[in-house]
Amino acid sequence: MPVLRGEDIGLVRPYLVACERRQEERRQRTRWRELWLAVHGVGIGPRFVHGVEVTA
Structure with missing residues (x-):
């Protein structure tokens, strides 16, 4: 069964889609920083590479 995205379903509240979008943008800004x-x-300390914590 495919994963349903909030943008594809009209029954999802717009504020939920906006919240998910802001969270993803925040994660992306953190990665770029x-x-x-x-x-x-x-x-800057421990990092996560492909979901695994890596220490230098």
Whole structure:
């Protein structure tokens, strides 16, 4: 059975879709920030790579 997305179903409340979108954007900003800091030599502690915590 395929996974149903909120955007594809008219019965989902718009605020739920907006909340999910904001959460994904926040996660993406965090990943980009960590990458930028790593490129500039700033270590920020434990990271998750493919869902697994990796320590340097």
